[in-house]
Amino acid sequence: EATEAGDWATPQLRIPSGTDPIKRVASALLDLSSTAGLSSAREKRIGDLLRRVETVAASGISLSVRAQDGPEPYTALTELLIEIGRAAMRRQNVMVMLHIDEVQNIADEHARSQLLIALGDALAYEETVALPGGPQVDLALPIAVYLTGLPEFEGMAGAQAGAAFARRFQTVTLDAIDDADLTAALQTFVTEGWPVATEAGGAERVFLAADAQRAIVERARGEPFLFQLAGERAWYAGTDNLITAEHVKAGWRNAAPEAEAHVQRILDRLPARERQFIEAMAELAPEERSLTNIARKAGYEKATDAGPTAQRLDRARRIIHRGRPYRFRHRAVEARLTSNWPW
Numbered sequence: 001e002a003t004e005a006g007d008w009a010t011p012q013l014r015i016p017s018g019t020d021p022i023k024r025v026a027s028a029l030l031d032l033s034s035t036a037g038l039s040s041a042r043e044k045r046i047g048d049l050l051r052r053v054e055t056v057a058a059s060g061i062s063l064s065v066r067a068q069d070g071p072e073p074y075t076a077l078t079e080l081l082i083e084i085g086r087a088a089m090r091r092q093n094v095m096v097m098l099h100i101d102e103v104q105n106i107a108d109e110h111a112r113s114q115l116l117i118a119l120g121d122a123l124a125y126e127e128t129v130a131l132p133g134g135p136q137v138d139l140a141l142p143i144a145v146y147l148t149g150l151p152e153f154e155g156m157a158g159a160q161a162g163a164a165f166a167r168r169f170q171t172v173t174l175d176a177i178d179d180a181d182l183t184a185a186l187q188t189f190v191t192e193g194w195p196v197a198t199e200a201g202g203a204e205r206v207f208l209a210a211d212a213q214r215a216i217v218e219r220a221r222g223e224p225f226l227f228q229l230a231g232e233r234a235w236y237a238g239t240d241n242l243i244t245a246e247h248v249k250a251g252w253r254n255a256a257p258e259a260e261a262h263v264q265r266i267l268d269r270l271p272a273r274e275r276q277f278i279e280a281m282a283e284l285a286p287e288e289r290s291l292t293n294i295a296r297k298a299g300y301e302k303a304t305d306a307g308p309t310a311q312r313l314d315r316a317r318r319i320i321h322r323g324r325p326y327r328f329r330h331r332a333v334e335a336r337l338t339s340n341w342p343w
Contacts (some may be wrong), residue, residue, distance in 0.1 A: 020060035074114035130304030176222030282337035
């Protein structure tokens with residue numbers, strides 16, 4: 001959408017485990033610099049900077065071990081991003097947008113620190129601009145950076161970057177999606193259908209029955225991945241122009257192992273104390289889920305000993321909600337621990 005609106009945006013930069021994020025981001029910034037017209041700039045400074053970033057894109061963070069090569073790689077990324085932001089400011093009504101995905105895979109703390117500082121320094125940079133009439137003001141560059149991934153990245157980044165990360169990046173942790181919102185997302189599918197091409201070269205529409213809509217929402221448990229999974233399998237379960245609840249059920253039978261594995265991975269990532277806490281919570285009836293009862297069930301000597309664990313599961317993990325009584329935010333995790341879901 002940003003690109004269609006005329007902004008200069010990277011694609012979704014997915015970071016696989018064990019790879020160098022500096023190289024990936026450097027390559028993306030070189031593409032943005034071409035969009036910004038920097039590759040045709042005549043300034044020697046810009047040319048030298050582009051060559052430096054090209055080297056970073058080829059060698060990544062390994063350059064930092066060779067001091068004779070000049071500044072650290074992250075410095076070159078910051079300088080190029082600032083130049084791209086300046087070009088966008090001159091163009092007016094243009095934003096520069098970077099989207100780095102799967103950031104929890106950046107396990108190397110040195111690479112993570114360099115990347116966050118490179119991006120953070122560019123976001124914090126202010127350009128002095130002369131206004132009509134002579135006064136000068138310092139303006140932030142039109143740059144937006146989105147880092148997306150699993151919630152534990154906030155803890156990883158906070159421990160490494162400290163106050164700088166908290167000041168320069170705003171963290172938003174997504175909760176489960178409300179059933180009403182999922183129902184609304186499918187409503188157009190029910191009323192207007194989805195256009196598909198026919199073998200004859202024409203077009204027709206596939207509709208979703210209202211009971212199938214409810215069946216998909218019920219199986220999703222507020223989880224975006226499960227929502228997509230249930231819908232995808234229902235789509236391929238039949239060949240008619242109407243997807244029924246029976247199609248949803250048939251598709252889900254094939255999807256259940258993948259749904260179970262998805263939730264199991266969430267559980268397996270939890271530290272032992274947090275896993276023990278939610279398992280104890282799941283063993284209690286919903287109305288009995290107080291901190292005191294959960295702590296006693298989990299084997300804590302005092303309820304206050306369980307407080308920090310409960311806080312992490314609420315604020316950082318978004319798996320529980322500390323209310324009166326406690327409840328599960330993550331309804332798929334609750335279903336996995338309290339029933340034979342997804343079977």
